[in-house]
Amino acid sequence: MSTVVSDASASEPVRPSRDAEPAPERTGPAPRAGADGDRVTSPLLSASGLHVTFPGRRGAPAARAVDGVDLDIGAGEIVALVGESGCGKTTLARSLLGLVPPTSGGITFAGEPLSYTSRALKAYRKRAQLVLQDPSGSLNPRHTVYEAVAEGLRIHGCQGDEREAVAGALARAGLRPPERFFLRYPHELSGGQRQRVVIAGALVLEPELIVADEPVASLDASVRGEILALLLRLRDELGLSALVVTHDLGLAWNIADRVAVMYLGRIVETGTVESVLTSPRHPYTQALLSVLPESGTEPVILTGEPPDPSRIPSGCRFHARCHVLASGRAAAVADRCRGEALPVLSGDGTRDAACHWAAAGS
Structure with a gap:
């Protein structure tokens, strides 16, 4: 199969339009790295020399899904991880969350090496939350919205007023008044509302980082901009960091501070969103x-x-x-x-x- 691309892009940089997905003006923390690459603060999450290899079947060669990746995410920074399907970006994202242990290499979070004991991983997953692509598949159809959002609090044994925490998370996710959604079931919600419930389920644990895997891919075009605007607002108001996994460079343009382009298990281009998407250097980008x-x-x-x-x-x-x-x-x-x-x-x-x-x- 062939992929359609434009040869003219090699000499004439393409500037994606920010009008395709409306997003608010960025008023939150500045990107961690400037256009000249100078480091501003220590990264919140850092992967160094990361490899994830899956053994082949019946003597076949091992598949190097992630094949030597270095990647930092700063506090209050949104990084877009971009590439075709099958390039390894979802495997990398899951490895960064501790869901897929690396074959080699290391991950640090807030300056501490990630430990793979059950207790350490449970504590880490409270601080780093996953938001999946398909909200319908993420939500139990037999659970109300309240139960879906409260589940994380119960798993982690969080103390305090559960009802207040659930209401606060739903409100931050844009479902207001939150009490109106407590007893509703997923099938009673629109696609955008279901995605907001999934985001609320992550926010209720007050994480420092979210990893969003194709967060708007299953939504109508009219709703995509609303969810992107929500993620930007959460970054600005809460200082939340995010890794957004996507194949859509238009989405990256609207939401990211920095872009990492991945191909066949490795990052082949990285830099600020402005520099990479207006003046791409790698032919794949x-x-x-x-x-x-x-x-x-x-x-x-x-x-x-x-x-x-x-x-x-x-x-x-x-x-x-x-x-x-x-x-x-x-x-x-x-x-x-x-x-x-x-x-x-x-x-x-x-x-x-x-x-x-x-x-x-x-």
């Missing part, structure tokens, strides 16, 4: 941007599917699909593209791309 309606360019074909993670090619892992290499524009570095591996990006907010062609100044 250019390809993802070129399919946005705002590109206004004629499409070309990016051939083939991403390689099998159990058979990662030598050299640049994108070279077999690279439209820049195929066009002959990267002839000066073609041998390096096909045979010389690239280093892991630092993931600390520095503007960078894992690309021989970009490194050569093209």
Whole structure:
């Protein structure tokens, strides 16, 4: 199968429109890393040299789903993790939450290494919460909204007024007055309301970080902007950090402070949202941007599917699909593209791309 991209994006940066998904002006904490990559504060969450490998069946090679990732998320920062389906971004997100133990590498949270004992993971998952893509699948159809939101409090044995905590979480998620929703069931709610209930279920534990996996993919276009605006408001009002997993660069443009573009288990480009999405350096990022309606360019074909993670090619892992290499524009570095591996990006907010062609100044 082929993916449609625009060759013109390699020389003419595409600026996605922020009008597609309305979002409030950002008034909360500043991004942790500036455009020049200078570090402002220590990261809240940090992954270093992270690998997640799944053994192959019947003697087949192991699949390197996450293959050496460095990634930081600052306090009050929203990072968008972007890439095609199958690139490893969901596995990475789940590993960062402690749901999938890494094969090697390390994760620190608030400066402390993540421990994988049952007690430590339970405490960590109170501070770092997951928001899933499909609210219908996330909610038990037999539980009322009150029970769905209160479940986390009961699992973690939280003290205090449960009713007040549930009401506060629902209100922060935009379901007001909250008492009106207590006894309603998921099937009685709209898709946007169900997603707000899922978000309230995370907020009730007062986490420092949420990981949102395609948080608006299953919603109507008219509701998407409302949920994105909610996530931004939570960042601004609560100082909440977020990792937003998405294939949609338009979404990243509207919500993220920083973008990490992932391909075949590795991050291939990272930087502030403004720098990456208005001046992409890696051909893969250019390809993802070129399919946005705002590109206004004629499409070309990016051939083939991403390689099998159990058979990662030598050299640049994108070279077999690279439209820049195929066009002959990267002839000066073609041998390096096909045979010389690239280093892991630092993931600390520095503007960078894992690309021989970009490194050569093209």
